[in-house]
Structure formats: C-alpha cells, structure tokens
Amino acid sequence: MSELTHLTISQARAKLRGKEITAAEITEAYLSAIERANPVLNAYIVVTGDKARDMAKASDAKLAKGEGGALEGIPLGIKDLFGTEGVHTQACSHVLDGFKPRYESTVTANLWADGAVMLGKLNMDEFAMGSSNETSYYGPVVNPWRRSRLDTVVMPTTHQGDGGFVSAGGTKTARTLDNAQLVPGGSSGGSASAVSAFLCAGATATDTGGSIRQPAAFTGTVGIKPTYGRCSRWGIVAFASSLDQAGPIARDVRDAAIMLKSMASVDAKDTTSVDRAVPDYEAAIGKPIKGMKVGIPREYRVDGMPEEIEALWQKGIVWLKDAGAEIVDISLPHTKYALPAYYIVAPAEASSNLARYDGVRYGLRVPGKDIVDMYEKTRAAGFGREVKRRIMIGTYVLSAGYYDAYYLQAQKVRNLIKRDFETVFAAGVDVILTPATPSAAFGIADEDMAADPVKMYLNDIFTVTVNMAGLPGIAVPAGLDAKGLPLGLQLIGRPFDEETLFQTAAVIEQAAGTFQPGKWW
Amino acid sequence: MSVDLQTVKRVARLARIAVSEEDAERMTGELNAILGFVEQLNEVDVSGVEPMTSVTPMEMKKRQDIVTDGNKAADIVANAPATEENFFLVPKVVE
Structure with a gap:
C-alpha cells in the first residue's frame, strides 16, 4: 500500500x-x-x-x-x-x-x-x-529530514532505503543519518x-x-x-x-x-x-520562460548568510539563464526594514484579533472573583508564551502615546516596501528570485533561538517582505546542503500573477529535481 | 524606547492577561529585546509617505442592508463554557 x-x-x-x-x-x-x-x-x-x-x-x-x-x-x-x-x-x-x-x-x-x-x-x-x-x-x-554524513561504502546494498544515493561503479555514497531531531519550520x-x-x-x-x-x-x-x-x-x-x-x-x-x-x-x-x-x-507549467526578466535583489545578500545559501541562489540564477531568462540586478532598498515593521504591524493586529478569547463565547474558562479576574486568568492559562509576548507588544504599540511612534511609522514604512516592488515591476521585471530562508532546518529546542526571540524572527527575513507588500511568493526546493538537508529558493511575482510563479518554479524543479527524506520513522 | 516593570504590568492589565511578578520580569527583558530590534525604523525617512491602509487597491464592497443570516442561536452558544437558554453566562458585572 x-x-x-x-x-x-x-x-x-x-x-x-x-x-x-x-x-x-x-x-x-x-x-x-x-x-x-x-x-x-x-x-x-x-x-x-x-x-x-x-x-x-x-x-x-x-x-x-x-x-x-x-x-x-x-x-x-x-x-x-x-x-x-x-x-x-x-x-x-x-x-x-x-x-x-x-x-x-x-x-x-x-x-x-x-x-x-x-x-x-x-x-x-x-x-x-x-x-x-x-x-x-x-x-x-518533527521534521522527517535529518542531518546526515556522506560516506563511501563498498557494499552497495547496506544503506538501501536509508536515503542513500547510488553512484556509478562498484562503490556507493551513502548518507548515514544523524539522530538529532530537527524542526520542520x-x-x-x-x-x-x-x-x-x-x-x-x-x-x-x-x-x-x-x-x-x-x-x-x-x-x-x-x-x-x-x-x-x-x-x-x-x-x-x-x-x-x-x-x-x-x-x-x-x-x-x-x-x-x-x-x-x-x-x-x-x-x-x-x-x-x-x-x-x-x-x-x-496550464502555466511547462511554458518556456525565454525572454522573461528575472530580478536579483542585492539587499537579500545578508550578513552571516551561509555560503551554501549563496551558492544555491547562484545555481538558481544559472538554471533560469540557461532556460532563456534575462537576469537583471535590482534594488529593493527598504528590505531590511520589513521585519521590524512586521513586528509592529502583526502583533498590533494580533492583539486586537485575539481579544475575543475571553472565556465567554468559546473555549477555556478559568473562574475568577469577578469578570475581569475571569478574563485575566483565562487568558493567562490559555495562551502560550510566544502568543502572550505578541499580544503584549501589540497592546503596547497601540497604547495611548505610542501609536504614532510605532504603528503609524510602521505602516508608512510598509508603503515604502510596497513601492520598492512596484518600481522594479514597472521597470519590466517579471519575477524576483531570492533564497527562501537564511539557513536549513535547525534542531528542536535550539538554545540560541530560545534565548532570544529576535533570533527566531530572523527566519522570516526573506519571506516577510512579500506579506508586507501583499504579493505572491512560492518556495521551491532547489538542493541539499552539505549535511543533506533541503534548501529552497523563493520566487516573488506581481499581484495576482501566480501563473508566472508556477511557470518559473517548474523550471527550477526541472533542473533541481524533487527531494524525499530517507525514511527512519 | 524601552519598558520598565511597571509598564509591563500596565500593558498586561490592558491586554487582560494575569502576570506574576516573575512573568513580568521575564517579559520586560523579552519586550525590550523586540523594541530594540524595531527601533531601527526610526532611521527611515517617511516624510510625505502615507500610512498603508490597504495592501491591494480595492473599493469597499457594499451589499443591501437586509438580513441574510440568523436564527441560529443554538449554534452560536454551542461552544460556550457556560450558557442558559441561549444566553452566555458570565460572573455578575452589575451590583
């Protein structure tokens, strides 16, 4: 079966x-x-x-x-x-x-x-x-993918079905899976x-x-x-x-x-x-991308980005070029402000949306000495740490005296981020190619991420701009890193031009192939 | 800008989340880390820029002002923790 x-x-x-x-x-x-x-x-x-x-x-x-x-x-x-x-x-x-x-x-x-x-x-x-x-x-x-070590073995059948790659000749390179459990994102x-x-x-x-x-x-x-x-x-x-x-x-x-x-x-x-x-x-899949203008935004080359991500990006550029696309360097100058603006806009909206969970109409209720005490105890028991953190940030940035400094400023910056994209699309760029993430999957209970919420937020550095501008974006697998973990590329398109994303992503998929984890579970 | 313990307690009260002394202290550090991160927005020149109100240009949709839904009180209270005869029950709010 x-x-x-x-x-x-x-x-x-x-x-x-x-x-x-x-x-x-x-x-x-x-x-x-x-x-x-x-x-x-x-x-x-x-x-x-x-x-x-x-x-x-x-x-x-x-x-x-x-x-x-x-x-x-x-x-x-x-x-x-x-x-x-x-x-x-x-x-x-x-x-x-x-x-x-x-x-x-x-x-x-x-x-x-x-x-x-x-x-x-x-x-x-x-x-x-x-x-x-x-x-x-x-x-x-748990992510079905695990890190692995590449070994050359003489016995070709030893690691069959273990995510191994068969190579020509009498030997085989096999991946020995590591036991550490990784997050799926x-x-x-x-x-x-x-x-x-x-x-x-x-x-x-x-x-x-x-x-x-x-x-x-x-x-x-x-x-x-x-x-x-x-x-x-x-x-x-x-x-x-x-x-x-x-x-x-x-x-x-x-x-x-x-x-x-x-x-x-x-x-x-x-x-x-x-x-x-x-x-x-x-119907967009399989259509040639000859003559398509692909933008490469220089601001997505961030400090501390692993070389493997950069190499993957370059591979993607070559694949699209080989398929006849025209590669152009572009600038999206407000990119670095997308994540901080997001961490004002998203918590602000969340604090308002999550106000409805008060123990009255649905879900959990923790009794209290009066109605406010009931609300406070219900929400304290019902929400986890990250959710509380974001509700608190949202409540703070919307509170009297801070609204202009935070929320209004962030919504203005959001318009600038959107304008960056509009400018490059108006200049004839059809689609933008970037890495999807700044790293491969990391371990469950990663200590650095747990100690600093901002470290975790940086995972979204390449994707969050797309939400801020309301655009379509697709992540497509493009290769494995040295530890055998999948890495993805992202394509960003014009509003409602998902067809171009499918068309271009299919070209990357054709060149890169598809990827399946070695079964260990 | 940064927040102190008193501000965190005030914000928690506004957000209707009960916090212990220990929670409030931990949150103060976390919120300051996030506020420190978003601080960089102040360096952006936003003169003459309107705040975004809608990410896609659209006209607000309108419809006839008529009843199109309703008569489902039982559905609405079905998930409530405490109800009586299609009313939500809450602790006494008026003395």
Missing part, C-alpha cells in the same frame, strides 16, 4: 479517474501511514478516519460514474487554523479548548466541493505565531512534515510572514503564498488580518497549482477576497 502514498496529486488523479485505484484504497493507505508515523512526527493532532472513509466512499461513487471534481478522492491534511465543521479547530491553542465550529471555512469548503478527502487536522505553531512549530499546545512537530510545520513524510497528498497552510514558504523550504516541499485577497480568509482563525493568506504545501509544483486552483475563490463573506477569475494554474 505504501506506493499509493507516494503518488503525487496529479498521478493519483489520473489513476483514480482511470479506475486503476479507488479513493478508499488511497485513503486507507494514508490512514495506516499516519498511524505508524504520527507517534514520532506529531504532524497530526486529530485524525478523522471515519470522516475520511465516508468522504472516500462518496468519491468512489462519483468516480465510478465518471463524475467528480478536480480533487475527487485526493486525501488532504488540514492545518488546525481552518474552521472545520464539527471537527477540532483550536489553532493549536489551549485557549480554544474543545472548540468545534458549527461552520466550515470557505477554503476547506471549496476543497470538499471539488471532491477532496479530509484525513485530519495538522499541528502548527499556536495561532500561527512561530517559525519552528515549537509553540504548539500539542508539542513540537513554522507555523505550518505539521502541513510541511506531513506532506514531506507522505502522510497526506497535499495540505492546506497559511502564511502571515513566511509560514508556508519557510516550512516548505525546511522539508523539501513546494509552498505558495498567493496574493493577498486570492483565497478567502473566512472561517480561518485570524492572526494578522492584513497579512494572513491561505495556500497549499505540496510535493511538487504541479500539485501546488492543482490545490491553489481549488482553494482560491471570491467570497461574499470576506470583503478583501478579490473578484477575479481563478486561472488554470496548471
């Missing part, structure tokens, strides 16, 4: 339509893979086996009649941030204890309408605040880990400062944050409303295109969703 879980969405789609396999079979294969792997990886916090089987049965009935939607019978994992009717939805926070919504988010409703099957809810950083999936109330997610760490470890065909995710693209880069998967307004935010637990966007994490570029097509829609329930036809993103 395990080979069923290794099919991409496009492969599974063809086999389901061709009646070579059934939705019930592929769903069972995933459910048993989850059962084996989840005690170790902690990617799922809830598995909805009965619901998955019911949905698969309904899909099979449709497929048998030659009917069904774009994702008919495809088993997906859903980030815990998406409201799913009658199913655990807690944004991986204790404060939403026991919450089961009486409604379905628009994005997941779109997926079910297209025939997808829900396997369960995926782990994430609490309220999507984090870059390592360690702030979850349900504990950290965050906040969509459960989504990235599950997709990478073959525990779902694809997953929903959300991205406020890099929460789709950074975990995708850390796990060798493809993640796209579409343009602000492309997917409806209705029914998704809000973090920072002017930055939040839903998108998919998938095993290859085509699968990400298939998923985004189903997820995106205009929605009367989210007035910021955009009334624009959703293009057939898959």
Whole structure:
C-alpha cells in the first residue's frame, strides 16, 4: 500500500479517474501511514478516519460514474487554523479548548466541493505565531529530514532505503543519518512534515510572514503564498488580518497549482477576497520562460548568510539563464526594514484579533472573583508564551502615546516596501528570485533561538517582505546542503500573477529535481 | 524606547492577561529585546509617505442592508463554557 502514498496529486488523479485505484484504497493507505508515523512526527493532532472513509466512499461513487471534481478522492491534511465543521479547530491553542465550529471555512469548503478527502487536522505553531512549530499546545512537530554524513561504502546494498544515493561503479555514497531531531519550520510545520513524510497528498497552510514558504523550504516541499485577497480568509482563525493568506504545501509544483486552483475563490463573506477569475494554474507549467526578466535583489545578500545559501541562489540564477531568462540586478532598498515593521504591524493586529478569547463565547474558562479576574486568568492559562509576548507588544504599540511612534511609522514604512516592488515591476521585471530562508532546518529546542526571540524572527527575513507588500511568493526546493538537508529558493511575482510563479518554479524543479527524506520513522 | 516593570504590568492589565511578578520580569527583558530590534525604523525617512491602509487597491464592497443570516442561536452558544437558554453566562458585572 505504501506506493499509493507516494503518488503525487496529479498521478493519483489520473489513476483514480482511470479506475486503476479507488479513493478508499488511497485513503486507507494514508490512514495506516499516519498511524505508524504520527507517534514520532506529531504532524497530526486529530485524525478523522471515519470522516475520511465516508468522504472516500462518496468519491468512489462519483468516480465510478465518471463524475467528480478536480480533487475527487485526493486525501488532504488540514492545518488546525481552518474552521472545520464539527471537527477540532483550536489553532493549536489551549485557549480554544474543545472548540468545534458549527461552520466550515470557505477554503476547506471549496476543497470538499471539488471532491477532496479530509484525513485530519495538522499541528502548527499556536495561532500561527512561530517559525519552528515549537509553540504548539500539542508539542513540537518533527521534521522527517535529518542531518546526515556522506560516506563511501563498498557494499552497495547496506544503506538501501536509508536515503542513500547510488553512484556509478562498484562503490556507493551513502548518507548515514544523524539522530538529532530537527524542526520542520513554522507555523505550518505539521502541513510541511506531513506532506514531506507522505502522510497526506497535499495540505492546506497559511502564511502571515513566511509560514508556508519557510516550512516548505525546511522539508523539501513546494509552498505558495498567493496574493493577498486570492483565497478567502473566512472561517480561518485570524492572526494578522492584513497579512494572513491561505495556500497549499505540496510535493511538487504541479500539485501546488492543482490545490491553489481549488482553494482560491471570491467570497461574499470576506470583503478583501478579490473578484477575479481563478486561472488554470496548471496550464502555466511547462511554458518556456525565454525572454522573461528575472530580478536579483542585492539587499537579500545578508550578513552571516551561509555560503551554501549563496551558492544555491547562484545555481538558481544559472538554471533560469540557461532556460532563456534575462537576469537583471535590482534594488529593493527598504528590505531590511520589513521585519521590524512586521513586528509592529502583526502583533498590533494580533492583539486586537485575539481579544475575543475571553472565556465567554468559546473555549477555556478559568473562574475568577469577578469578570475581569475571569478574563485575566483565562487568558493567562490559555495562551502560550510566544502568543502572550505578541499580544503584549501589540497592546503596547497601540497604547495611548505610542501609536504614532510605532504603528503609524510602521505602516508608512510598509508603503515604502510596497513601492520598492512596484518600481522594479514597472521597470519590466517579471519575477524576483531570492533564497527562501537564511539557513536549513535547525534542531528542536535550539538554545540560541530560545534565548532570544529576535533570533527566531530572523527566519522570516526573506519571506516577510512579500506579506508586507501583499504579493505572491512560492518556495521551491532547489538542493541539499552539505549535511543533506533541503534548501529552497523563493520566487516573488506581481499581484495576482501566480501563473508566472508556477511557470518559473517548474523550471527550477526541472533542473533541481524533487527531494524525499530517507525514511527512519 | 524601552519598558520598565511597571509598564509591563500596565500593558498586561490592558491586554487582560494575569502576570506574576516573575512573568513580568521575564517579559520586560523579552519586550525590550523586540523594541530594540524595531527601533531601527526610526532611521527611515517617511516624510510625505502615507500610512498603508490597504495592501491591494480595492473599493469597499457594499451589499443591501437586509438580513441574510440568523436564527441560529443554538449554534452560536454551542461552544460556550457556560450558557442558559441561549444566553452566555458570565460572573455578575452589575451590583
């Protein structure tokens, strides 16, 4: 059964339509893979086996009649941030204890309408605040990738199935896996880990400062944050409303295109969703990029960036050039201010959005001597440290006397960041190529990151500009570092030009190949 | 700018989060690290720049001012920790 879980969405789609396999079979294969792997990886916090089987049965009935939607019978994992009717939805926070919504988010409703099957809810950083999936109330997610050492061995079969690479001749270079557990990135760490470890065909995710693209880069998967307004935010637990966007994490570029097509829609329930036809993103894959203008922003060459990241970036430039693209150096002068501006805007919006968790309408309630005492005790017990930190920062920067100095200044800087991008796009640049992250995946409970919250925030240095400007960005795996860990490149596009991102990412994928972790779990 | 222990306690009160003396002390250090990091925004020349109000240029959508939803009181209170006859129960607020 395990080979069923290794099919991409496009492969599974063809086999389901061709009646070579059934939705019930592929769903069972995933459910048993989850059962084996989840005690170790902690990617799922809830598995909805009965619901998955019911949905698969309904899909099979449709497929048998030659009917069904774009994702008919495809088993997906859903980030815990998406409201799913009658199913655990807690944004991986204790404060939403026991919450089961009486409604379905628009994005997941779109997926079910297209025939997808829900396997369960995926782990994430609490309220999507984090870059390592360690702030979850349900504990950290483990990255299926581990560091490894490259050895040359004479016996060619010793390390088979251990992530080894077979080389020509009688010897073989094999990777010996290290035991240290690594983070999958965050906040969509459960989504990235599950997709990478073959525990779902694809997953929903959300991205406020890099929460789709950074975990995708850390796990060798493809993640796209579409343009602000492309997917409806209705029914998704809000973090920072002017930055939040839903998108998919998938095993290859085509699968990400298939998923985004189903997820995106205009929605009367989210007035910021955009009334624009959703293009057939898959059709962009395979189109030549000859003559395309690719911008390389000099400000993304940051101090202390590992040489391997720089080398990867140069490789990406060569691949696109070889495919006929024109490479141009560009400048985005306000890049370095994006992260500090984000750490004012996002906490400010979060402090307002999270005011609703007061122990009255849903979730946890800790009794107090009066109503204010009840609020304070409920919120003290319900929120984790990182969430409290951000609510406190947000409350402070919005408080009387500080609003102009912090919030207003940050919103002005945000306009300058957006203007930087508008200037280069107006000069004819079609797409911008950058590294996705400043490093590969790091260890769980990394001491440096735990000691200084700002160190953790720096993970999003290359991705956060895109949210601040509302643009689409895709992370695509581009290679492995010396320790055998995946690294990703990021492409940034014009507003609502996701097609160019898929088109260009497919060229990188063609050159770099796809990457799978050696199975140790 | 930096915050002192008293300010942290005041902000925690505004945010309705109970903090112990120990929490407040730890938070003071953490918040100052973050405020120190965002300080660099002051070096940006923003003269003549409007603060961003919408990341994508869009006109506010309008609809008819009519009731389109409702009659689901049971759904609304379904997840509340304490209810009575479709009302949320809270500790006494008026003496």
